[in-house]
Amino acid sequence: MPKAHQHRRYRHEYLSHKALGRQLEAWAEAHPELAHLRSIGTTPQGREIWVLTIGPEPDRRRPGVWVDGNMHGTELAGSSVALAIAEAALTLHLEPEALAGDWPDPQRQALREVLFYICPRVSPDGAEQVLSQGGFVRSVPRRHPDSPERPRWYAQDLDGDGRCRYLRQADPAGDFVASPRYPGLMLPRRVDDAPPYWRLYPEGAIEHWDGQTIPEPDWLADTPDFNRQFPWAWQPEPEQEGAGQQPGAEPETQAVIDFALRHPNLYAWLNLHTFGGVFIRPLSHAPDSRMATADLALYRQLADWGEARVGYPTVSSFEEFCYEPETPLHGDLIDFAYHQRGCVAIVCELWDLFRRLERPAPARFIDHYTSLDREALEGLARWDLRENRRRLFGDWRPLVHPQLGQVEVGGLDPVCGLWNPPPEALPGLCDALVAYWLRVAAMLPRLVIEDLTLTRLGPRQHLLELTAANHGYLPTQGVQAARERPWNGGVAAWASPLGCRLHASCQARQELGHLDGWGRGHGDAAHMPWFQRSRGNSHQARARWLIEGEGEVTVRVESPRLGGIKRRLPIEIAR
Secondary structure (H helix, E strand, C coil): CCHHHCCCHHHCCCCCHHHHHHHHHHHHHHCCCCEEEEEEEECCCCCEEEEEEECCCCCCCCCEEEEECCCCCCCCHHHHHHHHHHHHHHHHHHCHHHCCCCCCHHHHHHHHCCEEEEECCCCHHHHHHHHHHECCCCCCCCCCCCCCCCCEEEECCCCCCCCECEEEEECCCCCEEECCCCCCCEEECCCCCCCCCEEEEECEEEECCCCCCCCCCCCCCCCCCHHHCCCCCCCCCCCCCCCCCCCCCCHHHHHHHHHHHHCCCEEEEEEEEECCCEEEECCCCCCHHHCCHHHHHHHHHHHHHHHHHHCCCEEEHHHHCCCECCECCCCCHHHHHHHHCCCEEEEEEECCHHHHCCCCCCCCHHHHHHCCCHHHHHHHHHHHHHHCCCCCEEEEEEEEECCCEEEEEEEECCCECCCECCHHHHHHHHHHHHHHHHHHHCCCCCEEEEEEEEEEEECCEEEEEEEEEECCCCCCCCCHHHCCCCCCCCEEEEEEEECCEECCHHHCEEEEECCCCCCCCCCCHHHCCCCCCCCCCCCEEEEEEEEECCEEEEEEEEECCCEEEEEEEEECCCC
């Protein structure tokens, strides 16, 4: 077994920050020629935000892909999948024949030219709290600096069992009843239910308690939501909860933004979340009728791979994943990556719990999250008994709460089985996402010099002709949505003479523009049998220079995103 595969705990358990760092360091130490580890920032609790770059010569600019996980504290499975993609990227170089799937040699070679940037845990502070005690953490266990002092719940392990579950308190006006079949399961009260009735709260205490007010638990509760803090279409509080005072208001989100701005070579972005079992694509703020047709066809191709390789559907963020119809979310990461950075950007909500529970597909995918009736909740408890080692539902025990008095503690612990898949499901999930993401990485543009010809025109004159081309799937600008961004320049060619000279020095640099790729996505009219056609040679561009004298010319072809390639030619005069 190659060294890249010797440490695989992340395929079988959820790693602490320390264990995750050891895994990344082990790869970087074992393969310094391929794996380069750096911190892009430090959290307020002093934890590093690690990014592992995989590929030889990491400072040589060329197309790259980004993968991040665990942006939200509870969503631990994203870290495992991100590490599995890192492992696959190392395997491409160390033992390519061991790579899962039927990959022809040319595709393996193209993938070895891709830089993989892996950030397995954007929120180390949030993940660490969830791993150590449980309880809901949207992104991080801290408040906005300007949060008002009002009563709100915070997680606390009151009975000392190491987990934050739930509190229930008997109340004639309670809105829950206990399941008679499944200990720990609480059900929404019906009008014909017999007592006892219960009120349900997260295990913890009330901050800023006034001695009377028991607040409704709030999933954000004046805390940041990292996926509302990115610059594209950002809106402040209260228009967008969790957005903070400005884009990149938290050090973790600012670190990701800064990295993206320093790396224009990013062409694809995978943002890993849980749960649901679905891929979510742009647009986030408008219907598909407002999307570039070429980009829509591209995402249809990704949707085919998502179904075939992972078994997940792909849905529009605006049309099927707005919490309220036609009320878009603002400041989310895939909008930033797609519109502002020109990436094929997609979210994956890992863990297809709804499919495991055999839930019918609703009109909008997001309606899954509010569709579990009492029968479905009991189905969840049955599944927990059969397939999840009863990790979700625990027994209730009496407790004297410091503020509420007599309560019971226990019930649901959603970390394994609800918010994240059971650890036993991780290997299959990792393999499926690797197969999917390598296909996306194989789409990146590939800049080549197809031809470089020197023609003698006279005793001391030569015509130098260059043909540059894109041999990749994507066009050199990436997605159409970002084609006109000022930083997203096209391909240019330079001729640098040594000894000899250019007849017109002002033509040393020649703009070649963007070059098309060979891909058209899925469902493009040009693929239809009633009139199949190619684009012509828009994947190529040419430059010419008139050279005088004797010496050497270096020709460079490059762009801000693709990096560059160069050739040297001797220039000899007729004797």
